[in-house]
Amino acid sequence: MRNRLVSGLVAAGIVLAAGIATAPAASAQASQYCGYTDSQPTLGYNSGGDAVKQLQCELNHVPYSSGGAGLDVDGAWGNATDAAVWKFQRCAGIGQDGVVGSQTWATLNGWVGAHVSLNC
Structure with missing residues (x-):
């Protein structure tokens, strides 16, 4: 487990050092910290609820x-x-539209708990 974590962090660090903000592999990291819902609908300004x-x-x-x-x-x-x-989308290098759809969710899920800073 420790070797996988170190390898993942080293790989993420190399990618970030190259100036590319590629998210770590998505996993169940989000549920480690948050447990409001497993639903990941498209969200935008004035959305509300557990998502x-x-x-x-x-x-x-x-x-x-x-x-x-x-x-x-x-x-x-x-x-x-x-x-x-907007900041997350910009820093992660994904399309900036202020809407949380499948791409933003997937990228966000990968960064949650990664312990690798977005240099932004």
């Missing part, structure tokens, strides 16, 4: 070189959640 709580919790667990998202996990997508989504 937004899951999103907020996961965004809070993505390490950034500039600090975490610091969101209230309240299930209401307002300005702070919106800004955190």
